[in-house]
Amino acid sequence: MPYIFNTPEQQQEMLKTIGVDSLEALFATIPSELRLDRPLEIPPALTEMELQAHVSRLAAKNVGPTSRVCMQGGGAYDHFIPAAVDEIARRGEFYTAYTPYQAEASQGSLQTFFEFQSLICRLTGMDVSNASLYEGGTCVSEAAFMAMRVTNRHNRVVLLGSLHPEYQQVVETYLTHLNCEVVVVPCVDGAADPAAVDAAMNEETACLVIQHPNFFGTLEEAEQLTEIAHKYGALSVVSYDPISLGILKRPGDYGADIAIAEGQSLGTPLQFGGPYLGLFSCSEKFVRRMPGRLIGQTVDRNGKRCYVLNLQAREQHIRRDKATSNICSNQGLIAIRAAVYLSLLGKQGIREVAELSCQKAHYAAEQLAMVEGIELLFPERSFFKEFAVSCSEGADYLLRKARQAGFDLGPELSRFDYKNASDQFQTGVLVAITEQRTRSEIDQLVTALKA
Amino acid sequence: MRNKLATESLFALSQPGRRGAEFPAADVPERPLSELIPASALADKPTGLPEVTESDVIRHFVNLSTLNMCVDTHFYPLGSCTMKYNPKRHERLASLPGIVDLHPYQNQSDLQGMLGMLYEMQEMLAEIAGLPAVSLQPAAGAQGEFTALLTAKAYFEDRGEKRTKVLFPNSAHGTNPASAAIAGFDCVQLASSKEGLVDLEDLKAHLDDQTAVFMVTNPNTLGLFEKDIKQIAQMVHDVGGLVYIDGANMNAILGYTRPGDFGGDMMHFNVHKTFTGPHGAGGPGSGPIAVRDFLADFLPGPVIHFHPDADETDQYTLETPAKSIGRVRSFYGNIGILVRGYCYLRTLGAPGLKAVSENAVLNANYLKALLKDVLPVPNGDLCMHEFVASASKSKAANGITAMDIAKRLLDFGFHAPTVYFPLVVPEAIMVEPTETESKETLDAFAETIIKILKEDPEFLHQAPHSTIVQRPDEVVAARNPILQCCEPQ
Amino acid sequence: MDQASLKFTKTHEWVGVEGDIATVGISDFAVNQLTDLVYIELPKIGSTCEAGKVFGEVESVKAVSDLYAPVSGEIVEANEALVDDQSPLSDDPFGAGWITKVKMSNPAELDQFMNADDYKKFCESEAH
Numbered sequence A: 001m002p003y004i005f006n007t008p009e010q011q012q013e014m015l016k017t018i019g020v021d022s023l024e025a026l027f028a029t030i031p032s033e034l035r036l037d038r039p040l041e042i043p044p045a046l047t048e049m050e051l052q053a054h055v056s057r058l059a060a061k062n063v064g065p066t067s068r069v070c071m072q073g074g075g076a077y078d079h080f081i082p083a084a085v086d087e088i089a090r091r092g093e094f095y096t097a098y099t100p101y102q103a104e105a106s107q108g109s110l111q112t113f114f115e116f117q118s119l120i121c122r123l124t125g126m127d128v129s130n131a132s133l134y135e136g137g138t139c140v141s142e143a144a145f146m147a148m149r150v151t152n153r154h155n156r157v158v159l160l161g162s163l164h165p166e167y168q169q170v171v172e173t174y175l176t177h178l179n180c181e182v183v184v185v186p187c188v189d190g191a192a193d194p195a196a197v198d199a200a201m202n203e204e205t206a207c208l209v210i211q212h213p214n215f216f217g218t219l220e221e222a223e224q225l226t227e228i229a230h231k232y233g234a235l236s237v238v239s240y241d242p243i244s245l246g247i248l249k250r251p252g253d254y255g256a257d258i259a260i261a262e263g264q265s266l267g268t269p270l271q272f273g274g275p276y277l278g279l280f281s282c283s284e285k286f287v288r289r290m291p292g293r294l295i296g297q298t299v300d301r302n303g304k305r306c307y308v309l310n311l312q313a314r315e316q317h318i319r320r321d322k323a324t325s326n327i328c329s330n331q332g333l334i335a336i337r338a339a340v341y342l343s344l345l346g347k348q349g350i351r352e353v354a355e356l357s358c359q360k361a362h363y364a365a366e367q368l369a370m371v372e373g374i375e376l377l378f379p380e381r382s383f384f385k386e387f388a389v390s391c392s393e394g395a396d397y398l399l400r401k402a403r404q405a406g407f408d409l410g411p412e413l414s415r416f417d418y419k420n421a422s423d424q425f426q427t428g429v430l431v432a433i434t435e436q437r438t439r440s441e442i443d444q445l446v447t448a449l450k451a
Numbered sequence B: 001m002r003n004k005l006a007t008e009s010l011f012a013l014s015q016p017g018r019r020g021a022e023f024p025a026a027d028v029p030e031r032p033l034s035e036l037i038p039a040s041a042l043a044d045k046p047t048g049l050p051e052v053t054e055s056d057v058i059r060h061f062v063n064l065s066t067l068n069m070c071v072d073t074h075f076y077p078l079g080s081c082t083m084k085y086n087p088k089r090h091e092r093l094a095s096l097p098g099i100v101d102l103h104p105y106q107n108q109s110d111l112q113g114m115l116g117m118l119y120e121m122q123e124m125l126a127e128i129a130g131l132p133a134v135s136l137q138p139a140a141g142a143q144g145e146f147t148a149l150l151t152a153k154a155y156f157e158d159r160g161e162k163r164t165k166v167l168f169p170n171s172a173h174g175t176n177p178a179s180a181a182i183a184g185f186d187c188v189q190l191a192s193s194k195e196g197l198v199d200l201e202d203l204k205a206h207l208d209d210q211t212a213v214f215m216v217t218n219p220n221t222l223g224l225f226e227k228d229i230k231q232i233a234q235m236v237h238d239v240g241g242l243v244y245i246d247g248a249n250m251n252a253i254l255g256y257t258r259p260g261d262f263g264g265d266m267m268h269f270n271v272h273k274t275f276t277g278p279h280g281a282g283g284p285g286s287g288p289i290a291v292r293d294f295l296a297d298f299l300p301g302p303v304i305h306f307h308p309d310a311d312e313t314d315q316y317t318l319e320t321p322a323k324s325i326g327r328v329r330s331f332y333g334n335i336g337i338l339v340r341g342y343c344y345l346r347t348l349g350a351p352g353l354k355a356v357s358e359n360a361v362l363n364a365n366y367l368k369a370l371l372k373d374v375l376p377v378p379n380g381d382l383c384m385h386e387f388v389a390s391a392s393k394s395k396a397a398n399g400i401t402a403m404d405i406a407k408r409l410l411d412f413g414f415h416a417p418t419v420y421f422p423l424v425v426p427e428a429i430m431v432e433p434t435e436t437e438s439k440e441t442l443d444a445f446a447e448t449i450i451k452i453l454k455e456d457p458e459f460l461h462q463a464p465h466s467t468i469v470q471r472p473d474e475v476v477a478a479r480n481p482i483l484q485c486c487e488p489q
Numbered sequence C: 001m002d003q004a005s006l007k008f009t010k011t012h013e014w015v016g017v018e019g020d021i022a023t024v025g026i027s028d029f030a031v032n033q034l035t036d037l038v039y040i041e042l043p044k045i046g047s048t049c050e051a052g053k054v055f056g057e058v059e060s061v062k063a064v065s066d067l068y069a070p071v072s073g074e075i076v077e078a079n080e081a082l083v084d085d086q087s088p089l090s091d092d093p094f095g096a097g098w099i100t101k102v103k104m105s106n107p108a109e110l111d112q113f114m115n116a117d118d119y120k121k122f123c124e125s126e127a128h
Helices: A008-018 A048-060 A083-089 A108-125 A136-151 A165-178 A195-202 A222-231 A244-245 A282-288 A316-322 A332-368 A396-405 A423-427 A439-450 B054-065 B088-096 B108-129 B141-158 B176-180 B198-204 B230-240 B248-251 B293-299 B334-369 B390-400 B402-411 B439-452 B456-462 B474-479 C028-034 C089-090 C109-110 C114-127
Strands: A069-073 A156-160 A181-185 A207-211 A235-240 A258-262 A278-282 A294-299 A303-308 A374-376 A386-391 A409-412 A427-430 B133-135 B165-171 B188-189 B211-217 B240-247 B267-270 B290-291 B303-306 B316-319 B387-390 B426-432 C013-018 C023-028 C039-041 C052-058 C064-068 C071-076 C100-104
Touching: A008 A207, A008 B334, A008 B439, A048 B230, A069 A181, A069 A427, A069 A439, A083 B054, A108 A244, A108 A278, A108 A332, A108 B054, A136 A156, A136 A165, A136 A207, A136 A258, A136 A282, A136 B240, A156 A165, A156 B402, A165 A181, A181 A195, A181 B316, A195 A222, A207 A222, A207 B293, A222 A235, A222 A409, A235 A244, A244 A332, A244 B141, A278 A282, A278 C039, A294 B439, A294 B474, A303 B474, A303 C114, A316 B176, A332 A374, A332 A386, A332 A427, A332 A439, A332 B387, A332 C013, A386 A423, A396 A409, A396 B088, A396 B240, A409 A439, A423 A427, A439 B456, B054 B108, B088 B334, B108 B133, B108 B290, B108 B303, B108 B316, B108 B334, B133 B303, B141 B176, B141 B211, B141 B240, B141 B248, B141 B290, B165 B176, B165 B198, B165 B290, B176 B188, B176 C039, B188 B290, B198 B230, B230 B240, B248 B334, B248 B426, B303 B439, B334 B387, B334 B426, B334 B439, B402 B426, B402 B439, B402 B456, B474 C039, C013 C109, C028 C089, C100 C109
Parallel strands: A069 A409, A156 A181, A156 A207, A207 A235, A235 A258, B165 B188, B165 B211, B211 B240, B240 B267
Antiparallel strands: A258 A278, A294 A303, A374 A386, A386 A427, A409 A427, B133 B290, B267 B290, B303 B316, B387 B426, C013 C023, C023 C100, C039 C052, C052 C064, C071 C100
């Protein structure tokens, strides 16, 4: 047994101290008729060497970026991860520690999370950030719950149809069974129509959820939509792309009440969809309605500056059924990755990554639009690093042809349900370009698609 | 030895013009940003991120990390948290190309290795649970609870029943009532018996045709196996309700008994606890659930199906169950943690898993035996993988509280046990040594506690004395919250 | 307020009556039980409260307690000073630590409450 210390002799000695005569006797409180009378049927044990060979074989059956260039998006992006991020995240002092409940033994985690909160505040222009939630989708449902508590309106939320379709599904799962109406304003041509949004809002609505840049990569009129939300006394919830804030106006600058995001882009690998990072920040006046852990600065008994878990009375271990959320574990280690990433990039680096992604994406869009049979799905719309194309031969044809040339595009829009969408959506495919992509890669893709 | 300069605030290290990362110039024809993005959307000032070098960042965070206690450096007997050793092979394997870099929207044919591994994980979890249908989607135990409760709700609604109540004992984790509330149920908290188990009379009094689910942790939060669990399950089933097993304490019973065998209809695993996730300073966790076959159609989608007769490129597929409650998160689950759990299960095999529980229970009972004269355990004779002692005796005798003992342990190089939980034991000290500790460590820990209890109470009220900070003022923190660095941007 | 003239509830709120206005606070016993209060949530002026129902809450670092309205009526005043500084709740619970004033809609609700002496006995029994 690789991870067990007790030798058979020690086991006997320990049993004697306990006062029982066998290991079996320790399980006496489990009634015999409930015992499993056979070994578990799971595959036999492997040594480290065998396990490595086995897992490597499984890994090799997947097609990864060594043979495919990733131009996929839809909420998960292939941004560059500096080596220093892995170096810090692999510190046993961080990854083998528990939640920092015991402040004296956890100042390392506590200060790091406090700085994470500070970095997110500075990135977003919001007053307060928590120490993370699960991922981008549950951030939306948590924001909706929080908006209901703040506004005392529990029966209605409005989502833009350009919100990530999986996030929409998460909100529907969490809210509809509570008899809360989830209104989706259809997205017809790549971004919300403010008049349609205004018409969907009313005085019963807890919040308006805006994604900017939206699921199609397109920019929304976030400021104007926020004003519409406020006109009805609703909160403006903005789901942003953290990288985009290197060049775009920050949610805090245009009046968002709650700013949320999928934080995977900030130094976390794609790893097939998780664990990712839920970023959640808000205005100070709502802090006691906020879900998730918060770290606060204080002083110790000698007057020395230090950090503690703060405002815990909001949380499930104290408030139980009245807690602001049922969340217990968060995404600590991924938040540490993001803190290191944002520290490394700094104000100049984040701007460069944003601008490079934006420039390259525009080049790619322009080149792809020149391929016969391919056109931009929303040519009139401004976008950041991701855009939708449609292919006259269908989405599958385009994806397959790109794959054959060594490129992964997508997701295809037909994966998701779109109400009231045009037929074009059926042939739509998203393309995301990060700072990692090169002109020669883009040119190769275009050449292959032209062939 | 401590480098205090490096652990100053990150923002205090910032100097205009310093760089920690550089990027190549654009290799595409650049256009003015104002041509690409409308002026109204563009930032008019830079973000307030700090400007530091890579070595600043490394020195800062490495020095900060050394201010933590962790499993790699210390005995960490935090009750209810299963702070076991985190094998290093997991970190290497979860970072392999072909695993760490897969995009969630890749073509299924290109993911057969990953989907095959996750399918095998579903199968192993189903076998360990004794419950056949598994969803890997929940991001944590609490989300597993919520997901299962919603699954139950959908099942009842499908049968035309509207049940409103979720019951749980007063020793339950706070997540149980919190999850039930979010799932739209009324919460009913039940009493515990004198033995620290579910009070059957109180349960009976509250069970009726409005009961949807009874949630119970087994072994419970006092470290005791609910010996009447079969009868309890029968009582719940008799009124048409379902039994949910909070799997937080699965480390005690692996291969000995299974939730499905003792009457559970649904359960979650904490992969970050039982299958050594790791804990990551608070997360990420992973909370897959297992349910009975009649609930399988309601699970969140997608789940992974296996088609043995299909071509090798199409054997594993992602499918959404017929009457699915929908998604509870984006994508498929905390895969990186599930991969580590997979590596753990494949390292141990069936005999290894049983040995884990055997030694976890042995270690807990041994430590309990060493301490029982100084720290009595109010409930139970034999415990499972953890025990809940009480400092009431020392508090009454000379004022030494559970908190004092916990804080003083830090001075001796031991992480503190969980204190003041569960709420049903006064001055609770909840100790979970786990199987990955030696007898020598347990002996030293017990001797230290015995020594502490002989120390001057006044000295203990001020403990710890050797840590970098001592008794932070939580009242000051909560009255005037400071939640971000105050350095100017 | 003169403690002897107050009425007390089993949930440890006190009520002082002047005309149809009831002043409501929480007792020194309750404050001691809660230890180190860090936050109070007051009812909104102009809102209505119902006897026996929650109208606010107080928080310490590791506990939360609901405040129950002793009487039904309309909230006409709330002690906003407590939001920034909760010390009057412990220093002067029956004076500067008052929480809210309610314009009563059913003064008969007052009849069921304990007087100061009975409340004192009630607390002694609770403490055991």
